[in-house]
Amino acid sequence: MTPEAEQFLRRAIALAAASREAGDAPFGSLLVGPDGDVLAEDHNTTLSEGNISYHPELKLAVWAAQHLTPEQAAGTTMYTSCQPCPMCTGALARSGLGRVVYALSGEQLNGLKSTGDFPAVPMEGPALYDEARVPVEGYYS
């Protein structure tokens, strides 16, 4: 890890601390361009905004998709105080960001929580293939 990367991680950790101080969950992230310029930063606002999806990684992934070209997005690095959760990991894949550097791992985070990880919701399927494929067929080709 370069000293510059550690500085960006320390900024993400500071955003996490500020988030906690403001009454939200303690997570922060920033998006850095190829020249080392900070393009955007955010923190968790799931409690203050009443939205379970308002993790900083997901919010910055959405910001990148709205404000950057795919080429610009591919040149960015997200620095984040904690390893992105599965929800954010999915959004990050769709955003096309270049890479993610994190401080705490998900495993380290769970070691600091008394509640552990969220339980998975049971899913059932696939079903009704002949009907369900009709609106999708041809859409992606």
Ligand SMILES: [Zn+2]
């Ligand atoms: Zn997340």
